[in-house]
Amino acid sequence: MSTRERILETALRLFNETGTATVSTNHIAQALGISPGNLYYHFRNKEEIIRALFERLFALWDEGGSLPADRPATLEDLQQVVRESYRLLWEYRFVYRELVALLRHDEHLRQRWLEVRARGFDGFYALIDAFVAAGVLRLPDDPAVLPRLAELVWLISEFWLPSVEVSGEPMNPAHMEHGIALMLQVLDPYIVKP
Amino acid sequence: MSTRERILETALRLFNETGTATVSTNHIAQALGISPGNLYYHFRNKEEIIRALFERLFALWDEGGSLPADRPATLEDLQQVVRESYRLLWEYRFVYRELVALLRHDEHLRQRWLEVRARGFDGFYALIDAFVAAGVLRLPDDPAVLPRLAELVWLISEFWLPSVEVSGEPMNPAHMEHGIALMLQVLDPYIVKP
DNA sequence: GTCTATATCGCGATAGAC
DNA sequence: GTCTATCGCGATATAGAC
Numbered sequence: 001m002s003t004r005e006r007i008l009e010t011a012l013r014l015f016n017e018t019g020t021a022t023v024s025t026n027h028i029a030q031a032l033g034i035s036p037g038n039l040y041y042h043f044r045n046k047e048e049i050i051r052a053l054f055e056r057l058f059a060l061w062d063e064g065g066s067l068p069a070d071r072p073a074t075l076e077d078l079q080q081v082v083r084e085s086y087r088l089l090w091e092y093r094f095v096y097r098e099l100v101a102l103l104r105h106d107e108h109l110r111q112r113w114l115e116v117r118a119r120g121f122d123g124f125y126a127l128i129d130a131f132v133a134a135g136v137l138r139l140p141d142d143p144a145v146l147p148r149l150a151e152l153v154w155l156i157s158e159f160w161l162p163s164v165e166v167s168g169e170p171m172n173p174a175h176m177e178h179g180i181a182l183m184l185q186v187l188d189p190y191i192v193k194p
Numbered sequence: 195m196s197t198r199e200r201i202l203e204t205a206l207r208l209f210n211e212t213g214t215a216t217v218s219t220n221h222i223a224q225a226l227g228i229s230p231g232n233l234y235y236h237f238r239n240k241e242e243i244i245r246a247l248f249e250r251l252f253a254l255w256d257e258g259g260s261l262p263a264d265r266p267a268t269l270e271d272l273q274q275v276v277r278e279s280y281r282l283l284w285e286y287r288f289v290y291r292e293l294v295a296l297l298r299h300d301e302h303l304r305q306r307w308l309e310v311r312a313r314g315f316d317g318f319y320a321l322i323d324a325f326v327a328a329g330v331l332r333l334p335d336d337p338a339v340l341p342r343l344a345e346l347v348w349l350i351s352e353f354w355l356p357s358v359e360v361s362g363e364p365m366n367p368a369h370m371e372h373g374i375a376l377m378l379q380v381l382d383p384y385i386v387k388p
Numbered sequence: 389g390t391c392t393a394t395a396t397c398g399c400g401a402t403a404g405a406c
Numbered sequence: 407g408t409c410t411a412t413c414g415c416g417a418t419a420t421a422g423a424c
Contacts, residue, residue: 018298019295019298021295022299024416024418025417025418025419026416026418034390034391035391035392037390037391037392037393037419038389038390038391041389042389044419045418046418097292097295098291098292099360100213100356100359101216101291101292103360104213105216110362114361117360144375148376148379152350152376152379152380155353155354155357155376156346158353158357158360159349159353159357162293162294162353163352166293166294166352167311168297181338182342182345182346182349185339185343185346186346190383197407218398218399219399219400220400228408229410230400230401231402231408231411232409234400235407235408236407238401239400239401240400389424391423392421392422392424393422393423394419394420394421394422395419395420395421396419396420397416397418397419398415398416398417398418399414399417400415400416401412401413401414402411402413403410403411403413404410404411405408405410405411406407406408406410
């Protein structure tokens, strides 16, 4: 692995462990066993490291969020998308922990974030809408229900993990499944039972 | 106002604006127009200031979270509780933005947080349960539904505000009402219509 | 590409005068 | 209770040898 990539791996680990504020460029270099000067050869500063980690996360999102194009999507597919989203958020958990501060500190990063996030939400919205069209879900006439359901599912997929972290319990796979159950609870009253 | 209280007010404002990490004790003293030495007379360090701010938030929660004892609670009461919760979270918005890092850094604070949070969740659970008992809500036989609904309502009341912040739009009262609507969306399928 | 050495800066914290 | 002065430390960042 290239030095640049090893810097990113180490930074990600340290950021997840104790946060970007307490982890200095010196810490990263020392944990990796290289000199501070060497690190500065690869990245101009800590901000650039953070940007690069965000871009890696964005790329993973774009890979994992897609659905099978050859058949109609099922509720299983929705679960799978949310499960994958949880997994990535866990791997990059420093991101959501510090998101507001990080975006405030870096306008360029903020623009990128808003773009990628909007794409992600549109995907969720289209998915729920497709379920309605396919008869998997039956919604009431009120046209406000669909957007609200999409927002709720999105909110859960973004914040379930931080919610568990705040509770103080160590994260485990059962927590992930519980988050899936909460998401399904929101949709359950509208699921057309066979 | 005492100097101690003015320090807390200034620290709260600065923490909300740019986060605890970038705000030093020097910054707080300078913004307030006192000397760094004076600040250290009132607080041993920044950690103590943060603890004091958390305690102020806890006290406000305990005040605002109670329901009228002289009559059965209504869905209006639930909305009011959540609305008040949003207001406090906005006033102390640095808390949720940095919660995981702050609790990790201060074990004492973490214990206090878990205590207060558990009380708050129990209140929500009891409230939803009371609605079922009073016939305002009718739930299916599945005993897992009640706890899931309580968790969802709780999740929304905790994370709706951070969710709006992350979206990049400036906060406004309409966002608060939209958060209320999302919470009601979760309960709506179970509300007994007259 | 990687190292060592170093310059500059600001933070946290304390001592002691008033 | 509030101030000034100051010390020690660690972080960011760069220069220049290898």
